[in-house]
Amino acid sequence: MMSGTPINPNPARAEAVLSRLQLLVTRKLDGLLQGDYLGLLPGPGTEAGESREYRPGDDVRRMDWPVTARTTVPHVRRTVADRELESWMAVDLSASLDFGTGRWLKRELVVAAAAAIAHLTVRGGNRIGAVVGTGPGRAAGPGSGGSGPGSGSATGGSGVLRLPARPGRKEAQGLLRTIAGLELRPGRTDLGALVDALNRPPRRRGMAVVISDFLAPPEQWGRPMRKLAVRHEVLAIEVVDPRELELPDVGVLAVVDPESGELHEVQTADPRLRRRYAAAAAAQRAAIAHELRAAGAAHLRLRTDSDWLLDMVRFVAAQRHARTRGTTR
Structure with missing residues (x-):
């Protein structure tokens, strides 16, 4: 059901996925949300x-x-x-993202969400950058330490790759290619450290987007999220697979934790086990939502088995409507 083996995506496949995503994003988002910003609007300034x-x-x-x-x-x-908007993304590519039972892998949905954010924010000279977590250890992959679009540098041995904020669609596409081509490593990214990387160095007020499955304990990332929201408009995109919410009745199921490599056999025919699993999953998601609300972040949940673009369009439209009435978040 899950695999703990790190994946180094095929560059040709990653490029094909990005091309398809770009077409989908351009058609739907431009058609329904032409002229809208996802976050802060240019104005008199702060x-x-x-x-x-x-x-x-x-x-x-x-x-x-x-x-x-x-x-x-x-x-x-x-x-x-505020003539230009600077946006930063914290992209979690922990090994737990190498999983999916719907139309998408969670990793692919993370890249898709990043592509949509880039498309919605990079216009009129706006800049977008990213910090990417690929698990413990030094981040590696295309664009790390090189030059040109999408190149960046790892910060120490934390497994965080920083891709500088640059204007223009060409630079945004280079950033997305770098994210899509990164290797997933065994272990869990320190989500708190990844979010905190958006606070350093201090920047003018802008937009910060955190894309993750948020499976790390909320006490690890809650405080950095609150700190980030003090100065920036924060959007949290939570990526979820339906099998993380409930277990199907398929008999004995072998499950491998991709972050620890531990193997467990689960008897899914037991209805009490399935009920306990569903209750624990619901409590976990409620705790995540509560922590994000406490941080003052806007919260968008995307599922691997649903139309994520439609969900994003609805979210952006709702944000626009709330903003015009002065009730964002």
């Missing part, structure tokens, strides 16, 4: 700029009190306009 004297009609919420106290003349703080 970054502090220079101060100037107060003039009648200025927004009193922008009063610069330290300068006003020092000069005894009312001053307001200017802000730097």
Whole structure:
């Protein structure tokens, strides 16, 4: 049911999958969401700029009190306009993603979600970058340490590959090719460290997207998510397979944990076992949703057995509607 052997994807297959994804994303997202941003909209800005004297009609919420106290003349703080959006993705490619019983593997769904995010954000000079976790140890794969589109560098021995934020669709495609071609390694990525990598170095306010199955304990990644949401608009994309939610009645089932390599035989004909499994899975997903809400992150769940593009279109449309009414998140 699961395999713990690391996979080094066939480059030709990865390229074919990306080409098909690009066609799907372009057709559906451009047709239904033309002109929309997934996250922050360009506007007057939130970054502090220079101060100037107060003039009648200025927004009193922008009063610069330290300068006003020092000069005894009312001053307001200017802000730097947000003309471009910088987005970063934290992409979890732990060994647990090498699994799927629906139309997609979870790994393929992660790449698909990254492709959709890139398509929705890279326009008008916007930049997109990524940090990718491939399990314990030094990250390796196409684009690591090279030059040109999608090249990046691993940060120490944490198994985190950083792909710098660059503008343009060509650079975004290079980033996606690098992600799709990375090798999955046995073991679990430290999701907390992966999310925390989005906080370093400090950046201007932007959008941060975390794509994972979130199977790591919530206490590992909850605090970094809350820290990330203090400054950035955060979207969490949870990738789920139906077999992670309930067991089918197929008799004795041999299951291998891809992150530890442990083999277990499960008697799925036992209805009590299936009920306990479903209850535990529901509790796990509820804990994940609760932690994401506590962090203030928008939450999108994609399943390997459903139309993920339609789910994403509905989510973006709902976000747009909520934003126009001032009720995002």
